[in-house]
Amino acid sequence: xxxxxxxxxxxxxxxxxxxxxxxSLTLEAGEFVALVGGSGSGKTTLLKTINRLLLPDTGVxxxxxxxxxxxxxxxxxxxxxxVFQEVGLFPHLTVAENVAVTPKLLGWxxxxxxxxxxxxxxxxxxxxxxxxxxxxxxxxxxxQRVGVARALAAxxxxxxxxxxxxxxxxxxxxxxxxDYRALHERLGLTTVLVTHDMAEAVLLADRIVVLQAGRILxxxxxxxxxxxxxDPDVRGLLEAPxxxxxxxxxxxxxxx
Amino acid sequence: xxxxxxxxLALLPEYLAWHVVLSASALLLGAAISLPLGVAAARSAxxxxxxxxxxxxxxxxxxxxxxxxxxPILLAASALSVATFGRGFSALGFLPSLLALTLYSMLPMxxxxxxxxxxxxxxxxxxxxxVGMTPRQRLFxxxxxxxxxxxxxxxxxxxxxxxxxxxxxxxxxxxxxxxYIFAGLQTENWIFVLFGCAASAGLALAADQLLGLVEAxxxxxxxxLVTAGAAGLLLGALLAVTPLASFGRPAAYTVGAKNFSExxxxxxxxxxxxxxxxxxxxxxxDLGSAVAYRALAAGEIDAYVDYSGTLWTNxxxxxxxxxxxxxxxxxxxxxxxxxxxxxLGSLGFENAYAFAxxxxxxxxxxxxxxxxxxxxxxxxxxGSDLEFLSRPEWKxxxxxxxxxxxxxxxxxxxxxxxxxxxxDADVISAFSSDGRIAADRLVVLTDPKGAIPPYDxxxxxxxxxxxxxxxxxxxxxxxxxxxxxAMREANYTVDRDQQKLTPATAAQAVERxxxxx
Numbered sequence: 001x002x003x004x005x006x007x008x009x010x011x012x013x014x015x016x017x018x019x020x021x022x023x024s025l026t027l028e029a030g031e032f033v034a035l036v037g038g039s040g041s042g043k044t045t046l047l048k049t050i051n052r053l054l055l056p057d058t059g060v061x062x063x064x065x066x067x068x069x070x071x072x073x074x075x076x077x078x079x080x081x082x083v084f085q086e087v088g089l090f091p092h093l094t095v096a097e098n099v100a101v102t103p104k105l106l107g108w109x110x111x112x113x114x115x116x117x118x119x120x121x122x123x124x125x126x127x128x129x130x131x132x133x134x135x136x137x138x139x140x141x142x143x144q145r146v147g148v149a150r151a152l153a154a155x156x157x158x159x160x161x162x163x164x165x166x167x168x169x170x171x172x173x174x175x176x177x178x179d180y181r182a183l184h185e186r187l188g189l190t191t192v193l194v195t196h197d198m199a200e201a202v203l204l205a206d207r208i209v210v211l212q213a214g215r216i217l218x219x220x221x222x223x224x225x226x227x228x229x230x231d232p233d234v235r236g237l238l239e240a241p242x243x244x245x246x247x248x249x250x251x252x253x254x255x256x
Numbered sequence: 257x258x259x260x261x262x263x264x265l266a267l268l269p270e271y272l273a274w275h276v277v278l279s280a281s282a283l284l285l286g287a288a289i290s291l292p293l294g295v296a297a298a299r300s301a302x303x304x305x306x307x308x309x310x311x312x313x314x315x316x317x318x319x320x321x322x323x324x325x326x327x328p329i330l331l332a333a334s335a336l337s338v339a340t341f342g343r344g345f346s347a348l349g350f351l352p353s354l355l356a357l358t359l360y361s362m363l364p365m366x367x368x369x370x371x372x373x374x375x376x377x378x379x380x381x382x383x384x385x386x387v388g389m390t391p392r393q394r395l396f397x398x399x400x401x402x403x404x405x406x407x408x409x410x411x412x413x414x415x416x417x418x419x420x421x422x423x424x425x426x427x428x429x430x431x432x433x434x435x436y437i438f439a440g441l442q443t444e445n446w447i448f449v450l451f452g453c454a455a456s457a458g459l460a461l462a463a464d465q466l467l468g469l470v471e472a473x474x475x476x477x478x479x480x481l482v483t484a485g486a487a488g489l490l491l492g493a494l495l496a497v498t499p500l501a502s503f504g505r506p507a508a509y510t511v512g513a514k515n516f517s518e519x520x521x522x523x524x525x526x527x528x529x530x531x532x533x534x535x536x537x538x539x540x541x542d543l544g545s546a547v548a549y550r551a552l553a554a555g556e557i558d559a560y561v562d563y564s565g566t567l568w569t570n571x572x573x574x575x576x577x578x579x580x581x582x583x584x585x586x587x588x589x590x591x592x593x594x595x596x597x598x599x600l601g602s603l604g605f606e607n608a609y610a611f612a613x614x615x616x617x618x619x620x621x622x623x624x625x626x627x628x629x630x631x632x633x634x635x636x637x638x639g640s641d642l643e644f645l646s647r648p649e650w651k652x653x654x655x656x657x658x659x660x661x662x663x664x665x666x667x668x669x670x671x672x673x674x675x676x677x678x679x680d681a682d683v684i685s686a687f688s689s690d691g692r693i694a695a696d697r698l699v700v701l702t703d704p705k706g707a708i709p710p711y712d713x714x715x716x717x718x719x720x721x722x723x724x725x726x727x728x729x730x731x732x733x734x735x736x737x738x739x740x741x742a743m744r745e746a747n748y749t750v751d752r753d754q755q756k757l758t759p760a761t762a763a764q765a766v767e768r769x770x771x772x773x
Contacts, residue, residue: 053385078388088383092401092477102387150387 002065004029004158004190005050010059012045012214019045020056021214029157032184032191034201036237037211043194046211047160050192051080063158078102081151081159081189085166087143089135095146096131102154120149125179141172148180152187159184159191165200177204199241210234260447263758264436269499272455274431276496279422279459282354283415286361291407294369295395304370311363319360319421323428326352327547334554348547348556349540353425353432360421361414368410372403408471415467419460423452427515429540429551433459438542443517443750443759444670462492508535509727512551512560515542516669517750518607518689518743520759522561522713525766529730545643546570553595555720559731562716563607565709567591569648580710587714596719600728601735604771605689605743608711609649612686612698614676625702629683630657637663639672639681649708650685656707670751689713689740691748713738737770 005027012020019042027033035043048054049061052073060067068076089098099120100113108116121128124145135143144164151159164180165173181204184191195201201208202222210218210225210233218225218234226238290311297304314322330347338344345351376399384394400407423434436452439445466488473481509530513523520541527537540557549571551557564583568574572590577583584602591597611626618624621632629636638661644650645664653659661683667675673692675681686693686700688711693700715734721727746766749757757765 051386053382072390073385074388074390074393076388077386082383082386084379084382084386086377086379086382088377088379088386090380090383090398092398105388105393154388 002029003027003062004031004064005192006060006062006065007046007049008060008062010046010049010056010061012042012049012054012056018214020049022059023211023214023216025209025216025219027190027192029190030188031207032181032205033193033207033209034205035192035194035209035211036196036198036201037217038196040213041211042214043196043211044162045214047162047192047194050158051077051082051160053077053082074105078106078154079156079158081148081154081156082161083144083147083151083159083164084162085164087147089143089146089150091135094132094134095138098135098146099131099149099153101150106154116153117149120153123152123183124149141168141176144168144176148176148183152183157188157190159189161191161193163194163196166195166197173200180204198237199244202238202241210237260445260756260758261451264448264451267435268455271431271433271435271452272459273497273500275419275422275433275456275459276493277500278350278353278425278430278432279357279415279418280493282357282422283361283411283418285354285358286414286418287365287411289358290362290365291369294366294407295373295400297366297370298372298374308367308370311366314359315363319356320424320427322360323353323356323424324544326356327428330355331550331554344554346556347554348429348551350430352428353422353430357418357422357425361418364410364413364417365407366410368406368413369403372406372410373399375406376402405471405475408467408474412464412467412471415463416460419456419463423456426542427544428547429543429556435541438515439520441668442515442542442670443520443756444753445756445758463489466492508537509559509721510538510540510557512543512548512557513539513541514545514548514560514562516687517759518687518747519561521746521750521762521766522603524760524763525734526559526561526715526731528760528763528767529734530727533726533730535726535730549716552716552718553597555718558718558721558724558727559600560716561603561713563711563713564602565608565649565711567714568709569652573648575648575652577706577709580712583710584712584714591716596722598717598719598722600715600717600731602712602714603734603738603743604736605713605738605740606711607687607689607713607743609644609708610686610688610693611653611683611701612676612693613683613701615697615699617682618699618701623701624699625704626653626657626659626707627704629701630659633659633661636661636682637665637680638683638685639665639667639675640685641669641672642666644685652709653703653707656705689743689747691744691746691751694744695748695752713743733770737772738766739771742766742769742771 003026007023007025009022009024010020011018011022023046035046037043045054049056050063052068063076096117099117103113103116117131118128121131126142126145130138130142135146138146165176168176177200193205206221208220208222208225209216212233217231218229225234229235293307297307327347330352334344334347380398381394384398389397422432423437425432426434426438433452433456436448436455440448440452466485469485469488470482473479473485511523511527513519523539523541527539530537543551545566548560549562552560564587567587568583588599591599611629613623623629623632645666665681672684673696676684677696686698688700715731717727746762749762750759
């Protein structure tokens with residue numbers, strides 16, 4: 001499999017502040033990559049340069065080998081699934097219309113769209129009855145499932161997710177995270193997940209990219225990072241969830 | 257009582273139709289301008305401030321003044337168009353009213369469009385970009401549908417404002433429900449005033465409710481409500497406008513009148529004569545003094561009655577007073593030469609500005625002439641009509657006698673007489689043909705220095721009708737045929753409080769008493 005996304009010395013500045021200070025990164029097709037870092041580290045900026053919601057000041061971003069800098073951005077975005085914390089379902093449309101919005105923009109006929117909506121509701125484990133409901137009538141977890149279904153509707157190969165489960169309660173979050181990981185496998189997706197929660201990154205991703213002040217601090221598989229990284233910040237970030245898990249285990253008891 | 261109500265009801269189809277046509281056109285035009293502008297303002301902070309500030313500024317201009325301002329602007333534009341394209345357009349009536357009301361309707365629609373589109377949740381906007389909408393798709397599929405309830409609320413407010421303000425288009429010569437109010441106020445026909453208010457309020461209320469239905473439909477995403485409201489609006493507008501299908505064909509003649517009873521009566525008198533000669537006649541009433549002459553010279557009205565002194569000072573800008581006949585002869589020659597306007601002749605009476613006092617008060621103060629008045633003036637209150645104090649006649653009298661009053665107050669003519677009899681004014685600027693001078697036993701002060709020019713009532717005919725045989729032969733018999741007593745009597749029957757006659761009925765009485773020369 002080839003490179004799905006390539007960033008080559010990408011810079012993005014806001015006045016004197018560099019949100020991205022020359023980042024180069026290659027994401028292979030089929031990878032599940034977590035972008036981790038504190039607020040202001042540049043992780044969301046990096047994600048948004050991939051589907052051109054933000055335009056880099058310098059540097060090149062390639063998706064499936066192509067530089068879309070001169071193409072209209074909507075053409076690129078229709079090929080990429082995008083999920084973010086606020087979900088952003090259209091309140092004036094039904095669940096089914098929300099899910100089918102990108103296929104409609106691509107000109108799919110009504111029959112094909114309806115079949116796709118049913119298929120996607122099954123895929124994200126929502127009952128088909130919700131199709132005709134308004135997004136307001138759903139719980140937070142259900143809304144984000146619709147958000148994932150909408151992102152998957154036009155059969156993208158690449159999914160960009162910006163703190164997608166951040167606003168959900170821990171139980172729903174855990175359930176949705178593992179459900180999505182299964183979808184990633186089943187559909188053969190490439191996923192880029194932005195999170196500030198190292199535990200979530202370790203649990204879901206194959207590869208973790210740690211950002212700080214617009215630069216890549218560390219990049220590797222979770223276990224490899226813990227074993228090899230000498231940077232105290234990276235170690236701190238990785239050890240925190242481990243310590244927390246050990247403390248939880250000690251307090252709650254259970255098989256050693 | 258019943259007579260006035262029936263008379264009002266008979267006029268309703270025409271007044272309502274014009275009112276609906278005018279306010280609907282202004283609202284549609286206003287929406288066509290302000291909605292795109294509001295959307296653009298929501299996007300660009302640089303545009304937002306000037307656009308909203310301009311719309312607010314318009315709102316601070318009193319609506320009557322806004323309407324009046326468009327007349328000279330359009331007159332100039334029309335003159336320019338004549339010079340460049342050889343064709344002018346009417347500066348009176350529909351066009352100035354439409355433009356002023358359009359401007360007036362814009363603020364609520366602009367403000368709400370900007371607020372509605374600007375207020376869409378940024379997360380939803382990001383989602384629209386994320387799913388691959390173009391900026392245009394985002395606007396039409398997401399932002400506008402979400403802003404629609406707020407935009408509709410703005411349209412609703414604009415509709416109510418516009419329908420209310422459209423009553424003010426009467427003085428610039430556009431028929432509307434305001435005709436009831438202006439004519440009623442002038443002749444103290446309170447049934448007319450109430451009828452006009454009720455009709456325009458009813459219309460505003462109906463439009464507001466139907467638009468409310470559309471708004472509710474948009475808010476609750478119920479297409480049935482939107483369709484029902486829109487259909488109601490369309491049907492109502494069509495029904496209201498149908499009478500114009502017959503009124504719509506151009507009347508053969510348009511007779512003008514300024515805004516007081518004598519003018520209404522004389523316009524009815526001329527109109528009745530033309531109608532008896534088989535012509536279609538339209539009335540344009542409540543025209544301002546300067547508006548009336550310009551409208552005649554431009555051919556927008558065909559005939560009206562003006563007064564020699566008014567024309568002498570205001571149109572020809574003369575300050576001398578060479579005597580009654582010399583003024584008449586001078587006008588006849590000069591108006592013909594300058595504007596092509598035909599002075600058909602004097603009706604036979606004068607309606608001069610006259611300084612009048614209550615008889616008892618004049619005797620107590622020993623005032624019989626303007627010279628006597630000048631001595632007492634520093635202790636007295638002067639009540640005038642709305643335009644007298646800015647007219648050259650007043651400047652002439654003020655200069656000739658050195659009049660300095662303790663206070664000066666302006667009134668509608670009707671209320672001016674009330675103020676005199678109630679003691680709120682000691683002297684008023686009356687009109688010599690006014691029936692109330694005799695009825696209220698007022699004393700008219702003499703003018704020993706001849707500072708007030710003569711005011712013979714004259715029929716003026718527009719340049720394009722100057723050789724129109726039918727019009728001239730219908731109006732010619734009025735020349736020299738109306739004695740001042742007959743005019744005073746007729747004016748009084750319209751102005752008095754009890755058993756009032758309509759101007760049309762009073763005109764019939766004048767017709768019967770015409771003096772054959």
